[in-house]
Amino acid sequence: MxxxxxxxxxxxxxxxxxxxxxxxxxxxxxxxxxxxxxxxFFLPVLNGALGDQLAARHDPRAIALSFRRGGRDVAVADLGLSEPHQKTVVFVHGLMGDELIWQSGLAEEPGGPLRYGPRLAAEAGVRVLYVRYNTGLHISENGRGLHQLLADLHHTYPEALGELVLVGHSMGGLVIRSAGYYASKSQEIRTKAGARKAKSTEVPLPTTPSWLAHVRSIFLLGVPHDGSYLEQNGQLVERLLKRINLLPTRFVSNAIARRSNGIKDLGQALLVDEDWQQPDDPALPRPRTVVPLLPGVRYHVLVGAWLRANLPRAVRDYFGDGLVGAASGQGQLFGDETALPPGTSVRTARFGQQHHGGLLRHPEVYYYLRQWV
Incomplete structure (x- = not known):
């Protein structure tokens, strides 16, 4: 049967x-x-590669800097922040990224599908905001844009905004530092203008606080503070091919030269307009403005070490996390205690066997954020 x-x-x-x-x-x-x-990812990658050219011709595919919620741009006035004096964490992605890199991943990844943003909101009780921007634009252009966005946030929700924590990955960390620079410059201009008016009227004028007054901590994950060796090598290849001056090499050189301004700025980590506005001399590096750290801020510099410890130290330091060298990731300015403004501190954390993208989803990195946020 x-x-x-x-x-x-x-x-x-x-x-x-x-x-x-x-x-x-x-x-x-x-x-x-x-x-x-x-x-x-298609639109962020396109903007990272050619975003400056898209913006120049007003292409609708050019990303506008904005807060994001539910996959859409959200105006500051529509954020609807109501909880008073709540600690607020603002996440800023890197080259060719978007806000989703902070929010979710694959189910089989360590730590589950939820990444740093939602987990911090649930476990630390903080308010989280995500910024998306056109990574093909100059870093300083995005820095000025982020400064204005945070200024609007502070102006619109003065009672809702408590301590402000900024978290940036890769280029996003440079954009945060650029935003701090332009906020400081704006504050200096307002202070001088107020002093002139007070002197003429002999009446003390009230000063308008900046969003900088709310910043207590800045986390910088895999940030090329002193430039990216990949872009530096790209510049070298472009110039060498151009000097050969044959049709095929000129074609390749011209194709490389079309990479976005944002990518080019990564070569030396140019944070202010004046640096890239200088005429380019192939024989000399561009002059680079040293952007000081902000006073009264705790900086957390998170660095990945991609290669195995048994390899020569020089090799491991050069490649760093695979995209950012170890020295650049740590940043020369952050290691100079004599250059720290009053009340500023720097804490550096190194994560072994972690590549550039791994810093976005590693449990140890999250636990570090959870501990110090």
Whole structure:
């Protein structure tokens, strides 16, 4: 009787063939689902590569700097912040990224699908905000934009905004530092203007507080403070090919030269307008303005070490986290205690066997944020 109900060899063969025939269909379905899950990366990658050119011709694909919620731009006035004096963490992504890198990942990743933003909101009780911007623009352009965005936030929600914590990955950390520079400059201009008015009227004028007054901590993850060796090598290749002056090398050189202004700025970590506005001399590096650290702020410099410890130290330091060298990731300015403004402190944390992207989703990095936020 059992033999009657057991599948015949023919039926088993047909079943196997059917399963095999369906494999490409199922594989295509998985690829389609994966593509849909990651299709949001297309626009950030396009902007990172050519975003300055998109913005120059007012292409609708050019990303506008904005807070993000639910996959959409949100005006500051529409954020609806109501909880008074709540600690607020603002996340700023890096080159070719978007706000989702802080929010979710694959289910099989360490720590589960939720990343730093949602976990901090749930476990630390902080308010989290995400910024998206066109990473193909000059770093200083985005720095000025972030300064204005945070100024609008402070002006619109003076009672809701408590302690302000800024978290930046890669280029995002440079944008944060640039924003601090322009906020400081704006504050200096207002102070001088107020002093002139007070002198003329002999009546003390009230000073308008800046968003800088709320900043207590800045976390910088995998940030090329002193420039990216990859972009420096790209500049070298571009110039060498141009000097060869053959049709094929000129073609490749011109193609490399079309990379975005944001990528070019990464070579020397240019944070202010004046640095990239200087005429470019191929024989000399661009002059670089030293942007001081902000007074009264705790800086946390998080650095990844990608290569194994048994490799030569010089090799490990050069490659750093795979995209940012160890020295640049630590930043010369951050290691100079004599250059620290009053009340400023620097804490450096190193994470072994971590590449540049791994700093965005590693449990130890999250626990560090959770401890110090």
């Amino acid at each position: 059992a033999a009657f109900f057991s599948p015949s060899p023919l039926r088993r063969a047909l079943g196997t063939l059917t399963q095999a025939a369906l494999l490409p269909v199922r594989g295509a379905a998985l690829v389609f689902q994966s593509g849909r899950a990651h299709q949001h």
